[in-house]
Amino acid sequence: MTGLADATPFSGDGSGTAVRRPGGRTARVRAEVLSAVEEELAEHGYDALTIDGVAARSGVHRTTIYRRWKTVDGLLVDLLEAGRDDTWAPADTGSxxxxxxxxxxxxxxxxxxxxxxxxxxxxxxxxxxxxxxxxxxxxxxxxxxxxxxxxxxxxxxxxxxxxxxxxxxxxxxxxxxxxxxxxxxxxxxxxxxxxxxxxxxxxxxxxxxxxxxxxxxxxxxxxxxxx
The missing domain is CATH 1.10.357.10 (Tetracycline Repressor, domain 2)
Incomplete structure (x- = not known):
């Protein structure tokens, strides 16, 4: 699963896969953190979502996460925003x-x-x-x-x-x-x-x-x- 857009509505590139826009190191860190958020949600739910848990799963230092996202809600909001940051369009099959x-x-x-x-x-x-x-x-x-x-x-x-x-x-x-x-x-x-x-x-x-x-x-x- 590459992001929330693959786990929720109207997702993919016409073949079930959402294509993310490329980026540098900052984009890679964001992708790693948000992937960890998604996995933590899948395993433990919102109530158990913590910055420490996301840091441990992603391998990104908790200080970096606190600095950029500040709170668990900040992580969740960015996960949702990332769900819109892809190139997906519905398949055009002709009818x-x-x-x-x-x-x-x-x-x-x-x-x-x-x-x-x-x-x-x-x-x-x-x-x-x-x-x-x-x-x-x-x-x-x-x-x-x-x-x-x-x-x-x-x-x-x-x-x-x-x-x-x-x-x-x-x-x-x-x-x-x-x-x-x-x-x-x-x-x-x-x-x-x-x-x-x-x-x-x-x-x-x-x-x-x-x-x-x-x-x-x-x-x-x-x-x-x-x-």
Whole structure:
């Protein structure tokens, strides 16, 4: 897992992988620290997240971490900001249906911790790392105003980028011009988050594809027009 963008919504480079922008030593230190934050969240949750734990896992001196991030909330906020610092864009497959299928497969891949959008540990009894990190970040957002604001910015960014799926479909004549992009995206992807995070239950690839197909059919019929 290369960062929060791989563990949460609308992630990857069109094939399930978010590509980070290159950088020098400062960028490498940041990447090491934020990777450690993500791993600590996956293993221990927000309540047990400490600067000392992040320092031990990352190999970056705690003084450096205190100087740059100051607090645990500072680390969490930067993790969320880093989730927006990639080159991800939704796959352009040529149709609304297949674009939504590709998107749901990426979301499922991220939440199951699978390297491939077409795979995923559908029947695992244990919570995958992607689900655990996402749950921890959402929980933290209810207790940290700074984390809540950062999470809101992250979601806004992912919805904005994913909205190109709807724009392309409108341009192809598949959807009415006044289709509400956010409503379409929520309809397609929300069942995955409900299943994995709220119900703590698996979802098969076929089920993820079903929600993409159902949403594409409803959108094509004009059910998601702006009101």
């Amino acid at each position: 609304l249906l297949t674009d939504l299928v590709a998107l749901n497969r990426e979301v499922r891949s991220a939440l199951t911790g699978s390297a491939s959008p077409a795979e995923g540990r559908a029947d695992s009894a244990d919570a995958p790392a992607g689900t655990t990190v996402t749950t921890a970040v959402i929980a933290a957002s209810f207790r940290s105003p700074a984390a809540a604001e950062a999470l809101s910015r992250f979601w806004e960014d992912r919805y904005r980028r994913s909205g190109t799926i709807i724009t392309r479909a409108i341009d192809r004549g598949e959807l009415p011009a006044d289709t509400d992009a956010d409503r379409v995206l929520m309809a397609a992807t929300s069942p995955l988050y409900h299943q994995f995070i709220l119900r703590r239950a698996p979802m098969t690839l076929a089920e993820a594809d079903h929600w993409a197909r159902a949403t594409a059919a409803a959108a094509t019929a004009g059910l998601y027009r702006r009101t």
